[in-house]
Amino acid sequence: MISGFRPVPGRYSATCRAYFGIARFHRTSKCAFHVDGRSRVSNFWIPTGGITKKPVQGEKEDANDLLIRGGFLRQAYSGIFHMLPLGLRVQDKLERLIDKHMRTVGASKVSLSSLSAQELWEQSGRLKEGSEIFRFQDRKESRFLLAPTHEEEITTLVGHLTKSYRDLPVRVYQICEYIIHS
Numbered sequence: 001m002i003s004g005f006r007p008v009p010g011r012y013s014a015t016c017r018a019y020f021g022i023a024r025f026h027r028t029s030k031c032a033f034h035v036d037g038r039s040r041v042s043n044f045w046i047p048t049g050g051i052t053k054k055p056v057q058g059e060k061e062d063a064n065d066l067l068i069r070g071g072f073l074r075q076a077y078s079g080i081f082h083m084l085p086l087g088l089r090v091q092d093k094l095e096r097l098i099d100k101h102m103r104t105v106g107a108s109k110v111s112l113s114s115l116s117a118q119e120l121w122e123q124s125g126r127l128k129e130g131s132e133i134f135r136f137q138d139r140k141e142s143r144f145l146l147a148p149t150h151e152e153e154i155t156t157l158v159g160h161l162t163k164s165y166r167d168l169p170v171r172v173y174q175i176c177e178y179i180i181h182s
Contacts, residue, residue, distance in 0.1 A: 046071040046086050095175050107171035112154065114179075116147035124152050148179040 064081075067073050072087035083091065099109060118135060121127035127145075134146040147153065158170050 044085060047074075047084065098175065102171075102173055105171065107173050110154075110157075110172045110174050111176070112150045112157070112174055114147055114176075115144050116150075116153055118143035118145050120152040120156060121145060121147075126152070146179060150174060150176075 064073075064075070067087065068075065070086070071084055072090065073081045073083050075081050102109065118127065121133075127133065133148065135143065136145070137143055154172065154174075158172070162168060162170060
């Protein structure tokens with residue numbers, strides 16, 4: 001029995017024991033927990049260092065090098081990066097912040113396909129014959145491409161769905177990966 005407390009009637013004792021048991025567990029759960037025999041504060045994986053060389057004194061450090069050394073991302077190949085858990089967490093927070101502010105101006109979020117009809121790009125004049133856009137045909141011989149941007153798709157979508165001036169203004173936005181060759 002805890003000193004300074006009077007006994008609780010029988011019908012409430014199980015509830016109180018359960019409550020104090022949870023409270024006692026909650027107090028101790030703030031400490032580090034043990035996984036694989038190691039004490040950890042978090043189960044969040046953050047690899048750091050060992051990939052990029054440190055800059056020479058007086059030389060500015062590249063932003064990519066800082067993100068790699070900080071454990072936000074890793075470069076797989078030239079121009080290709082893997083987003084690590086910490087970088088993905090930052091990206092998610094930024095997306096939530098942008099979503100919040102876009103909702104305040106009345107915009108709706110959309111998610112458009114990365115595949116686009118080749119004829120849309122030919123109509124807009126942005127598809128050049130020698131361009132490095134990945135193109136393919138499906139089994140029905142329809143021509144598609146891996147769209148680096150979605151301007152053609154969104155203008156077609158909004159053009160087909162707005163029938164009158166009363167449907168305007170339309171505010172839509174998309175957050176997605178951007179495919180570019182630089």
